[in-house]
Amino acid sequence: MNKKIWLSSPHMGGTEQNYVKEAFDTNWVAPLGPNVNGFEHDLETYLNQNVFIGALSSGTAAIHLGLIILGVKAGDEVICQSMTFSASANPIKYQGATPVFIDSESETWNMCPKALEAAIIDCIAKGKKPKAIIAVHLYGMPFNAATILAVANKYQIPVVEDSAEALGSKYKGQKCGTLGDIGVLSFNGNKIITTSGGGALVAKTKKIKDKAVFFATQSRDNAPHYQHSEIGYNYRMSNIVAGIGRGQMEVLDEHIALRRAMHDFYANYFKDIKGVTVLTEPNTDYFSNHWLSAILVNPEQTDGKTREDLRLALDAANIESRPLWKPMHLQPIFANDPYYGGTISESLFQNGLCLPSGSNLTREDRDRIKAALDAFFKG
Numbered sequence: 001m002n003k004k005i006w007l008s009s010p011h012m013g014g015t016e017q018n019y020v021k022e023a024f025d026t027n028w029v030a031p032l033g034p035n036v037n038g039f040e041h042d043l044e045t046y047l048n049q050n051v052f053i054g055a056l057s058s059g060t061a062a063i064h065l066g067l068i069i070l071g072v073k074a075g076d077e078v079i080c081q082s083m084t085f086s087a088s089a090n091p092i093k094y095q096g097a098t099p100v101f102i103d104s105e106s107e108t109w110n111m112c113p114k115a116l117e118a119a120i121i122d123c124i125a126k127g128k129k130p131k132a133i134i135a136v137h138l139y140g141m142p143f144n145a146a147t148i149l150a151v152a153n154k155y156q157i158p159v160v161e162d163s164a165e166a167l168g169s170k171y172k173g174q175k176c177g178t179l180g181d182i183g184v185l186s187f188n189g190n191k192i193i194t195t196s197g198g199g200a201l202v203a204k205t206k207k208i209k210d211k212a213v214f215f216a217t218q219s220r221d222n223a224p225h226y227q228h229s230e231i232g233y234n235y236r237m238s239n240i241v242a243g244i245g246r247g248q249m250e251v252l253d254e255h256i257a258l259r260r261a262m263h264d265f266y267a268n269y270f271k272d273i274k275g276v277t278v279l280t281e282p283n284t285d286y287f288s289n290h291w292l293s294a295i296l297v298n299p300e301q302t303d304g305k306t307r308e309d310l311r312l313a314l315d316a317a318n319i320e321s322r323p324l325w326k327p328m329h330l331q332p333i334f335a336n337d338p339y340y341g342g343t344i345s346e347s348l349f350q351n352g353l354c355l356p357s358g359s360n361l362t363r364e365d366r367d368r369i370k371a372a373l374d375a376f377f378k379g
């Protein structure tokens with residue numbers, strides 16, 4: 001059997017182990033140390049927007065702490081993009097709050113500004129103004145920030161910007177992660193850079209970063225003994241993991257260029273295939289890192305061939321592909337939570353497929369993908 005082509009697999013640059021070795025050599029094997037400070041500094045420099053980074057154990061932890069810092073408590077309502085990974089929404093439940101899910105718009109597949117405003121108006125009419133909005137840059141594609149942030153601003157609701165998939169993406173030249181009140185990054189195993197597992201909270205002030213780190217290290221008060229006046233969490237990033245991150249930062253822009261080249265490969269291939277569209281920036285305001293390349297298959301224009309047929313055909317050729325995120329309002333665990341919008345995210349889920357997108361795919365891999373696509377669409 002030929003080797004498996006993965007959707008998105010870790011891609012080391014080569015210097016990661018030097019940073020990890022240094023951590024061992026100096027015995028900084030702890031959830032603090034020079035690599036943690038260095039990785040935070042690297043990210044701050046990269047995002048280039050006067051932000052303060054708190055390195056954490058995961059992106060999910062960053063969303064959770066973001067909600068805590070914004071004062072989300074039991075019984076509150078928090079707006080969340082429906083079309084996303086469950087990690088965007090789960091922290092709302094950790095706080096005992098209620099998620100209010102919002103449909104997508106077809107241009108970016110991200111939060112629909114119209115449905116967002118309708119939800120806010122309805123929540124306010126019911127006497128419950130939402131405490132926060134969690135908007136997501138899906139697959140690296142920035143959400144319509146000008147409009148979403150204008151709506152948030154109009155109603156004075158803070159935005160948690162879930163940029164877990166969008167490190168290096170830009171909206172109107174500004175890096176994703178720095179657009180909202182609180183930004184979220186992830187370095188999980190399949191993200192654009194990985195530390196094996198990890199995340200970060202992007203804060204606009206040092207005070208907020210310090211608060212996040214305080215919560216992330218068990219909320220220890222300033223005292224010689226262990227003194228606590230608030231509930232704490234064990235969410236800080238380890239110095240070993242941060243060493244991997246430092247090495248990955250050296251190759252981030254190179255990896256973005258390679259992911260974008262994969263997107264161009266698909267865009268070029270599918271321009272001749274009727275009924276298939278590739279998720280692409282709507283205009284020059286948007287710059288996607290194209291973490292994952294994703295397509296929509298319209299069976300009415302492909303002689304009835306569906307995205308599931310394609311997924312199975314690729315799987316038979318030992319090529320991994322995956323349906324888009326199943327919207328949260330269709331998930332059994334969130335079935336009783338409110339939802340605003342129509343059926344856009346549902347139909348994206350129905351017809352959408354993510355294709356192999358890794359920065360480490362070879363020319364040979366591309367040839368195999370092309371051959372499998374040819375056999376499916378032209379065979």
Ligand SMILES: *Cc1c(COP(=O)(O)O)cnc(C)c1O
Pocket residue numbers: 057058059060061084085087088136162164165185186187188197198199
């Ligand atoms: C990966 C991801 C997260 C969670 O990040 P972890 O580091 O895996 O906890 C959150 N939101 C989105 C959209 C993601 O893709």
